[in-house]
Amino acid sequence: MCNQSVGLIQRAIEYAGITTVSLSLLREITEKIRPPRALFVPFPLGYPLGEPANAPLQLRVMRAAFALLMRNDAPVLENFV
Amino acid sequence: MAIIDDLDRAERLFIKGYPFRRFVPRSSDPASLAVTPLRKPLSACMVALVTTAGLSLPDQPPFNETMRLGDTSFRELPGDISPQLLEMHQRSWAFDHTGVLRDRNLAFPLDRLRELRDGGAIGSIAPRHYSFMGSIAAPRKLINESAPEVARRLTADCVDVVLLTPV
Numbered sequence: 001m002c003n004q005s006v007g008l009i010q011r012a013i014e015y016a017g018i019t020t021v022s023l024s025l026l027r028e029i030t031e032k033i034r035p036p037r038a039l040f041v042p043f044p045l046g047y048p049l050g051e052p053a054n055a056p057l058q059l060r061v062m063r064a065a066f067a068l069l070m071r072n073d074a075p076v077l078e079n080f081v
Numbered sequence: 082m083a084i085i086d087d088l089d090r091a092e093r094l095f096i097k098g099y100p101f102r103r104f105v106p107r108s109s110d111p112a113s114l115a116v117t118p119l120r121k122p123l124s125a126c127m128v129a130l131v132t133t134a135g136l137s138l139p140d141q142p143p144f145n146e147t148m149r150l151g152d153t154s155f156r157e158l159p160g161d162i163s164p165q166l167l168e169m170h171q172r173s174w175a176f177d178h179t180g181v182l183r184d185r186n187l188a189f190p191l192d193r194l195r196e197l198r199d200g201g202a203i204g205s206i207a208p209r210h211y212s213f214m215g216s217i218a219a220p221r222k223l224i225n226e227s228a229p230e231v232a233r234r235l236t237a238d239c240v241d242v243v244l245l246t247p248v
Contacts, residue, residue: 002215046176
C-alpha cells in the first residue's frame with residue numbers, strides 16, 4: 001500500500017506546482033495510480049534505494065530518478081537498469 | 082524485484098481485492114492529472130524528500146500502528162538532522178525492516194542528497210522533509226487533508242523538486 005500512498009501524495013505535490021519523481025517497488029500498483037513520474041526499481045520491498053550502506057548504488061538510483069524530472073509526458077514509468 | 086504474487090497470502094489477497102480504480106486519475110479531478118514542468122536546471126533546484134517509511138524523530142509522537150485503515154498523519158523532519166537518529170514505526174510487516182534500520186538512507190537518503198549538493202548536482206536541500214506511514218488502506222483523508230497540507234508547506238519553503246520513496 002506504500003506505493004499507492006506515495007503516488008497519491010505525489011499527485012498532490014505536483015498539483016501544488018512542484019516537480020516530483022517517485023521510486024516504485026511494485027510496478028503493478030504504480031501502473032494503476034499513475035503518478036506523473038516514477039522510476040521502477042528492481043529491489044525487494046523495504047529496499048527502495050537498493051542496499052543499506054551502499055552509497056554508490058543509492059546515488060545511482062537517485063540520479064536515474066532525477067533524470068526523469070525533465071520528462072513531462074506523464075505518466076512516466078521507467079525501469080532502473 | 083518485488084511482485085504482488087510473491088507477497089504473503091493475506092497481503093496478496095488484500096491487494097488483489099483492493100479497489101484501486103477508485104483512485105486512478107480522472108479528468109474530473111485536475112489534481113490527479115497535474116504535471117509541473119521543471120523550471121530551472123536541477124543544479125539550481127531546492128530538493129525535498131517525502132517518504133512513506135514511517136520515520137519519525139525520537140521526540141515526535143510515533144505513527145499509530147494500531148489504526149486498522151491506516152494513520153494518515155505526517156511528521157516534519159528538519160533538513161539538518163542525521164537520518165540515523167530517526168525511528169521507524171510501521172504497521173506493515175509486508176516488507177523486511179532490517180535494511181532501513183541498518184541505514185535510514187535506504188528510504189530517506191538525506192546523506193546522499195548532501196553529497197549531490199556538495200557535488201553540484203542539485204542546488205540546495207529543503208529545510209523541511211516529510212514522513213508518512215504508508216500502509217493506508219483508506220486514503221481519503223490523505224488525499225483531502227494531509228497530502229495537500231504537506232504540498233502547501235513544501236510550496237511555502239519554495240521547494241522546486243520532491244523525491245518520494247515508498248518501502
